[in-house]
Amino acid sequence: MAWVVRHPASTFWWRVEGDCLWDAGIRDGDIIAVDRAGKRRIGRAVLAVVDGAVTAKILRKRGDRYYLAPANSQEQFPDVELTEDSEIWGVIAGVVRRYDLA
Numbered sequence: 001m002a003w004v005v006r007h008p009a010s011t012f013w014w015r016v017e018g019d020c021l022w023d024a025g026i027r028d029g030d031i032i033a034v035d036r037a038g039k040r041r042i043g044r045a046v047l048a049v050v051d052g053a054v055t056a057k058i059l060r061k062r063g064d065r066y067y068l069a070p071a072n073s074q075e076q077f078p079d080v081e082l083t084e085d086s087e088i089w090g091v092i093a094g095v096v097r098r099y100d101l102a
Contacts, residue, residue, distance in 0.1 A: 004094030010037040011093065014047055020057055021045060021092075024071040031096040032056065038091030045071070045092040050080050056092065 005011045016030045024045055026032065034047045040059060047056050048068060057068035057080065070077035082088075 004033050005035075006093065007035055007037040010090075011035045012090075013096075014054075014056075016056055018056075019072055019075065020055065020070040020077050022072040022074065024058070026056065026092070026095050027097065029098070032092050033094040033096075034090040035093040036090040038093060040088055040091060046088050047090055047092060048082070048086060048088045050082065050086045054089075055080060059088070 012034055014032050014034050016026055016028060016032055019028050026045070032047065038044075040046060042059055042061050044059055045056065046059050046068070047054065049055075050068065055068060058071050060067050060069045060079070066082040068080040068082065070079075
């Protein structure tokens with residue numbers, strides 16, 4: 001897993017709830033590696049807290065404002081503007097998915 005976890009001391013795992021990042025290959029129930037030391041660049045998937053809720057979305061910038069955007073062309077999810085009370089926990093570095101042959 002070293003190719004996913006580049007910064008072991010600053011990486012944690014989080015279970016995804018929802019399909020906001022479906023087009024990015026991240027599904028409801030997946031476990032993501034979140035790198036707190038990862039570079040927070042526009043266009044990267046991040047895990048953040050906005051208004052007390054944890055959300056995984058794509059970091060975007062419009063003018064001088066930053067916001068989180070979904071990556072799901074099948075459903076309508078709103079963009080979420082980052083405020084001074086928002087906190088980006090880290091960059092999504094990888095994903096683990098259980099595969100069941102049913």
